[in-house]
Amino acid sequence: MAGDTLGTTPSQTVGPFFALSGGILWEDGPEVVGADEPGAIVVHGRVLDGNGDPVPDAVVETWQADSQGRFDHFDDSRGESTSFRGFGRCGTDPEGRYWIRTVKPGTLPTPDGATEAPHIDVTVLARGLLNRVVTRIYFPEEQEANAADPVLSTVDAGRRGTLIAAADSGGYQFDIRLQGDDETLFFAV
């Protein structure tokens, strides 16, 4: 038997002053892939508060499979390998904008035999957020896969649209609304 369970360390806000030289906003943070990567896309958008105003001091982090649905990770028991970084991180600018250059992820199997539609897991950090908030980006052209996705299909139909990016030239736009009538759906992960 394992010993007594240790209590986890509580979360605290990232605060307003994380954007320091040599700090968590790496120079190559938004570049999950290089500009010359075949199939590279840019996912961009804005982080907005309850008044619809930009959040200029947020961090958007992304985590995803590669275009074949693979992860470079020991807990991916499918035994396929990839050198794909998968992780993106971008601080928002004064207009609340972020961007990530990546590739569109592949579909993923689940243990119970379903198939997840292509998606990107997102963490948002900011002053005023005492814990990270987590959402997912889905893709607008994947209507069939989205309808069968075991996560998206359980989201209230009225809010499902907040998880689906809009296609635009060269990529996708995905705004994150922390509050308001069209508040983005956030997950307890």
Add this chain to the structure above:
Amino acid sequence: MYPKDTAYDVAATTPAPSGLVLPSYKRDESSHPALDTEEYNSTHLRAPQQPLQVLPHYLTEVTGPLLGHDRVGETDHDLTAQHAGEPLGERIIVSGRVLDSDGKPVPNTLVEIWQANSAGRYEHSGDRHPAPLDPNFSGTGRCLTDSDGFYKFITIKPGAYPWRNHDNAWRPAHIHLSLFGQAFTQRLITQMYFPGDPLFYQDPIFNSVRDPKARERMISRFDLDTTVPEWALSYKFDIVLRGREATPFEDDEEDDD
């Protein structure tokens, strides 16, 4: 082949239809602050108001970035050695282990820190506190835990600083930390505090953690044994990330005899 008369739980061990077996991480909501903590003003327009939807732990959640040595430079763990001269302030060692909630070390995982200088000022254009900047201190560091989950930073003790949350509000001295663990589920941003700080009682961020025992887990421990005589004081701080749910396989092992 298994003896056919064994009381054997087929459902627990037959591979799932897809053949994919994934771990699952324990939920630990009770450790964390509520997003809508009224006393912290910046939550008012930023904390989501709708209930969170529970996300099952599938492939994207149980994997995560395993960021390697190429992210960590030689002086990144020593915030006193990143400039031509040494920063002003009380030199300290901050060290400890990154563990999961079952006490298992989390090896080779990136730990990032940032902090104010000894006068309580960040090297950030948005910091208007009229305290001096220190040309020898940037206030950022990173390291990887070793194979037993140990990490160590050398820095200076950060100063307390005022903010405008309420009348005469001051943040207790703290160091910000960012941890990745080994899965998306384990990502943690937190702050480490110092023992006996007289500013705890009035700080809505520290007190946003309602459980007093959980609050204590954010306070480092002064440790005379790991001080370096005539050079630096030492604080120990263990960080506990979410552990895994027991798997059916582990349960079965206990029944094997």
